[in-house]
Each structure stands twice: as C-alpha cells, then as structure tokens.
Amino acid sequence: MTRNTDVLVVGGGATGAGIARDLALRGVEVTLVERGGLASGTSGRSHGLLHSGARYAEADEVGARECIEENRILRHIAGECIRDTGGLFVQLEGDDPGYFDAKRAACEDIGIPTETLSGEEIRAEIPDLSAGVERVMKVPDGVVYPSRLVAANAADARDHGATILTDAPVEGMRVEGGEVVAVAVGGSVDDTIEATHVVNAAGAWAGELGEMAGVDVELRPTKGVMVSVDYEGLGPVLNRARDPEDGDIVVPHDGEVVLGTTSVEVDDPDDYPQDAEEVVAMREECGKMLPAVADAEQRRVWWGVRPLYAPDEDSRGGARGISRGFFVLDHAEEGVENLTSVVGGKLTTYRQMAEATADRVCDRLGVEAACETAEKRLPGADDPEQLDRFVAAFGEAQPTDEDVVRGRADD
Known part of the structure; x- marks a missing residue:
C-alpha cells in the first residue's frame, strides 16, 4: 500500500530531524526516513563540539556569526542535549602569536566573548595543561550530545504529526514529468512513498540520493577519526591556537575526553x-596540549564522514579548517521541480540549516507559517532520562555520546 505525505525528508541526522520538526511545527504533513537509527550517520559520529564561532572567526566572519547565534539558541532550547563547558584556544611554544592575536581581534569584532590568560594563570585552573602553554583565550564553546539532540527534534516532530521511520533505506526514486513521483523505501517500511516535495538531507550520502533522481549533488566527503580516552576533570574544550591541523581539539566528557580529528578525502x-596511524597521531598531537591523554587508557575509536560541498571546497582551494557553510540546492534547473537538497554545514548550525530548508520548501508549497524552532524548547530538554528514552525509541546512542546516554540509562 502506497504511503502519501506532503514532504518526505530523507536522512535522520540533526539536519533532517530539524527539518521534520520545523515543518511539523508549521502544520506541514511530513514523513522522515532514515536507513538506520537516528543520528547514525555524520551527526552521531562527530566530536560533539558546540562551536562558539571562534574556530572560524578570522577566516569566515559569516560562518562565525552563524555559530555564535546558534550556540546561544541551543543554550536556550536544548537543555541537557548540550553541556556548557566553555572552551580554550591554547597557544603553545612555537605557535605563531600572530594567529592568536588575529583570532582574538576577529572574535571581538564579531561579538564572541573572550578572555585572555597567561600560561601560569590557566595552569592554576587546569594543572595538567602542558608546561609549554604560553597563553589561552577563553571562548563560549560547549559540548553537544547528538543522540539526544536528534531524538528530541524527532520526538517534537512526531508529537506535531510527523511520521518518523527508522530502518528505512531509500532504494530508488521514480521521476516523471519533471517531478519525483514515487520513492521506494526498503527495510522495515518496504513500501512506496509519494510526496508533494522531497528533501534530500542524507548528509555524506546526498550525492547517491541525488543520482537516484538524476541530479548532481557535488560532494567531497572527508573522514575524521575521534579517539575517546580516560581522563577525569577537564572542564573546557581545548582548541589549538594554530591554523587547523590534525589533532587540535580535545572535548571533555564525564571521566573521558574525545581527541580529534583528521580530514582525509574518501570516495x-x-x-x-x-588507519591506526590516525589514532596514534590524535594522541600525540592532542597530548601536546594535555600530556596525560597521550598514554591514557583508550575507551573507543570511531570515524565520521563530513558532507562537504565540492564547489565550496574548490573555491577555497581545499583549505582545511575554514568554516564549512551550508547550501540549500533547488533542483528545478536540473529538471526536478520538487526536490531540494541541503549539504555542508556543522552540527552547531543544524537548526539554521533546517530553517533555511523549511523556508524554501514552504515557499514552494505556499505555506506562510513562520519558523518557531529558535524559541520553542525541545521536549525533555530538562530531563536527561526522558531524552535518553527518546534516543532508545529511535534507535540507540551513537559513538559521540554513547558513554553519556548509556550512563544515564544505567542509573
């Protein structure tokens, strides 16, 4: 029996779940399909950094402003889906002091709060920091628990009428008369879905989905490794104050820290x-900021794949670490009127990506309702146990935060 919906969203990561929530709150009938459990792709296999925008401030003012705006919104709406840790940009001996100064000046221009401390001052707060730390800049970074964040978005979408389908891989699309007229979905669904509009939010797999509809979504996926090791007591996120390279982020969890990451293009x-060498490199490089992690007991290792948009990467000459903006692609010019793709971006800006995509879809559908997601708090935001029940309902905790979510479930 064929299923029908106004909008079919393909992809159950943060952006896809955010789109489903946004549309449902505007009264649009929406169905979301995800081939695995929610957040099982890039969202749940990230380092989980809630960006303040400081990482991008001197290189991409627009991207940095997006980050600090969404950072503040998530602190308001997301509750226990995030952790307010603060962050440090760490200048070590031999690091270019001009880079630190340029970043601090850019943050001040953008409105990202900063405070500069000497090496002696910060080691009084965090004694285990390297003796080679010359100075640090405090910024409002934090930690995202993506399993909770995605599940809470999906739960709110469901509570407002959306249908959320996991174990539901898209197996094909039929295009006729310049529109996607049917989407074949396998797995537990094993059915055809007909939709007025289709949204491709498949992340690193968006190119494959585009091929099914005969359109070109130009991606350049890159892998990155994350290594979680035992370490108790790190308060803030650590960022190396240098041009972005492998092994320049340390993200604190309860009793663990996550070391990341690499950036290697994959087919x-x-x-x-x-590669095991990537794991070794994370320990060595992150250990230059926090020496204890170089030999700490390893808890788990995982890789994620970023859905980078190839034309954007080409325009920057493939430069590493400059803000990865997001792009909403209307495929009408390629002959498919009712297909929209969203690619690129960061976990921190998922809600803004969802809003921009939902605005485009609503314009096509003639829906005039405004976005509410920047003000309306997520369900269960102040109840970690409820958030973890949402996670269980839509799959399971993903590698980025499985220690936190499982810990709560076992209490």
Missing part, C-alpha cells in the same frame, strides 16, 4: 580505510 562514505 565512498560507507567504505574507507580506518
């Missing part, structure tokens, strides 16, 4: 080498 987001 297939489902099949790529997972």
Whole structure:
C-alpha cells in the first residue's frame, strides 16, 4: 500500500530531524526516513563540539556569526542535549602569536566573548595543561550530545504529526514529468512513498540520493577519526591556537575526553580505510596540549564522514579548517521541480540549516507559517532520562555520546 505525505525528508541526522520538526511545527504533513537509527550517520559520529564561532572567526566572519547565534539558541532550547563547558584556544611554544592575536581581534569584532590568560594563570585552573602553554583565550564553546539532540527534534516532530521511520533505506526514486513521483523505501517500511516535495538531507550520502533522481549533488566527503580516552576533570574544550591541523581539539566528557580529528578525502562514505596511524597521531598531537591523554587508557575509536560541498571546497582551494557553510540546492534547473537538497554545514548550525530548508520548501508549497524552532524548547530538554528514552525509541546512542546516554540509562 502506497504511503502519501506532503514532504518526505530523507536522512535522520540533526539536519533532517530539524527539518521534520520545523515543518511539523508549521502544520506541514511530513514523513522522515532514515536507513538506520537516528543520528547514525555524520551527526552521531562527530566530536560533539558546540562551536562558539571562534574556530572560524578570522577566516569566515559569516560562518562565525552563524555559530555564535546558534550556540546561544541551543543554550536556550536544548537543555541537557548540550553541556556548557566553555572552551580554550591554547597557544603553545612555537605557535605563531600572530594567529592568536588575529583570532582574538576577529572574535571581538564579531561579538564572541573572550578572555585572555597567561600560561601560569590557566595552569592554576587546569594543572595538567602542558608546561609549554604560553597563553589561552577563553571562548563560549560547549559540548553537544547528538543522540539526544536528534531524538528530541524527532520526538517534537512526531508529537506535531510527523511520521518518523527508522530502518528505512531509500532504494530508488521514480521521476516523471519533471517531478519525483514515487520513492521506494526498503527495510522495515518496504513500501512506496509519494510526496508533494522531497528533501534530500542524507548528509555524506546526498550525492547517491541525488543520482537516484538524476541530479548532481557535488560532494567531497572527508573522514575524521575521534579517539575517546580516560581522563577525569577537564572542564573546557581545548582548541589549538594554530591554523587547523590534525589533532587540535580535545572535548571533555564525564571521566573521558574525545581527541580529534583528521580530514582525509574518501570516495565512498560507507567504505574507507580506518588507519591506526590516525589514532596514534590524535594522541600525540592532542597530548601536546594535555600530556596525560597521550598514554591514557583508550575507551573507543570511531570515524565520521563530513558532507562537504565540492564547489565550496574548490573555491577555497581545499583549505582545511575554514568554516564549512551550508547550501540549500533547488533542483528545478536540473529538471526536478520538487526536490531540494541541503549539504555542508556543522552540527552547531543544524537548526539554521533546517530553517533555511523549511523556508524554501514552504515557499514552494505556499505555506506562510513562520519558523518557531529558535524559541520553542525541545521536549525533555530538562530531563536527561526522558531524552535518553527518546534516543532508545529511535534507535540507540551513537559513538559521540554513547558513554553519556548509556550512563544515564544505567542509573
């Protein structure tokens, strides 16, 4: 029996779940399909950094402003889906002091709060920091628990009439008369879905989905490794104050820290080498900021794949670490009137990506309702146990935050 919906969203990461929530709150009938459990792609396999925008401030003012705006919104709406840790940009001996100064000046221009401390002052707060730390800049970074964030968005979408389908891989699309007229979905659904509009929010797999509809979504996926090790007591996120390179972020969890990350282009987001040398490099490089992590007991290792938009990467000459903006692609010019793709971006800006996509879809559908997601708090935001029940209902905790979510479930 064929299913029908106004909007079909393909992809159950943060952006897809955010789009489903946004549309449902505007009264649009929406169905979301995800081939695995929610957040099982890029969102749940990230380092979980809630960006303040400082990482991008001197290189991309627009991207940095997006980050600080969404950082503040998430602190308001997301509750226990995030952790307010603060962050440090750490200048070590041999690091270019001009880079630090330029970043601090850019943050001040943008309105990202900063405070500069000497190495002696910060080691009084965090004694385990390297003796080579010359100075640090405090910024309002934090930590995102993506399993909770995605599940809470999906739960709110469901509570407002959306249908959320996991174990539901898209197996094909039929295009006739310049529109997607049917989407074949396998797995537990094993049915055809007909939709007035289709949104491709498949992340690193958006190119494959585009091929099914005969359109070109130009991606350049890159893998990155994350390594979680035992370490108790790190308060803030650590960022190395240098041009972005491998091993320049340390993200605190309860009793653990996550070390990241690499950036290596891959051909297939489902099949790529997972090199032990990358793990060793994370320990060595992050250990230059926090020496204890170099030899700490390893808890888990995972890789994620970023859905980078190839034309944007080409325009920057493939430069590492400059803000990855997001792009909402209307495929009408390619002959498919009712298909929209959203690519690129960061976990921190998922809600803004969802709003921009939902605005485009609502314009096509003639829906005039405004976005509410920047003000309306997520369900269960102040109840970690409820958030973890949402996670269980839509799949399971993903590698980024499985220690936190499972810990709560076992209490």
